[in-house]
Amino acid sequence: MNSSVNVLVGLVVVAWILWRQTQKRPVREDRRPTVLLILLVLGVLQLTTFFKNASSSGPVIALLVGSLVLAAGFGVVRGYTVRLWRQEGQLFRQGTWLTILLWLVGIGVHIGFDALIDSSAKGLGTASILLYLAVSLGTQRLVVQSRADHAVRV
Structure with missing residues (x-):
């Protein structure tokens, strides 16, 4: 894909995630x-196509790994911003304005990595x-599920 x-x-x-x-x-x-698996497969396909035409040098791979580590870090922090509550015996969740803000900042940081990479x-x-x-x-999702599991036991 171009x-x-x-x-x-x-x-x-x-937009759908937000x-x-x-x-x-x-x-x-x-x-x-299911959604995670689809995103994962499509993401790997995109990267495979990208690396057919671009350099896969050490610094480029390091930036990719660094970006994915940041993705996990933002995911952990966002997981704690999701509101959990019990209503009529059912546990619910909903992202907050901080959840959305962290999504936008995280995506901006990820795309900003392009500025650090040379033209290759x-x-x-x-x-x-x-x-x-x-x-x-x-x-x-793992963090929210862990928090939900703890809330169910309490």
């Missing part, structure tokens, strides 16, 4: 990570956006 398509797909996915974050939803323990790997940020989203969303 860079414009990557950006468009990334924007659509980000919308879903603000919705009141029940916490379900039997939930399968320009576009790595957009080529890896779906993988970044999968890692970040997955980490946030």
Whole structure:
């Protein structure tokens, strides 16, 4: 996929994620990570296509790994900003304004990595956006689920 398509797909996915974050939803323990798996597969495909035409030098790989570590870090922090509450015996969750702000900052930092990369790997940020989203969303989900599991026991 070219860079414009990557950006468009990334924007659509980000808008969908942000919308879903603000919705009141029940916490379900039997939930399968279907969306995460789709994002992960598409993200790996995007990166594979990108690296067919770009350098995969040590610094580029280090920036990619660093970005994914930041994705996980933002996911952990966001996981603690999600509001959890019990209503009529059911546990619910909903992202807050801080959750959304952290999503936007995290994505900005990820895309900002492109500015640090030399011309041989320009576009790595957009080529890896779906993988970044999968890692970040997955980490946030683990934290929220852990908090929910603790809330159920208490």
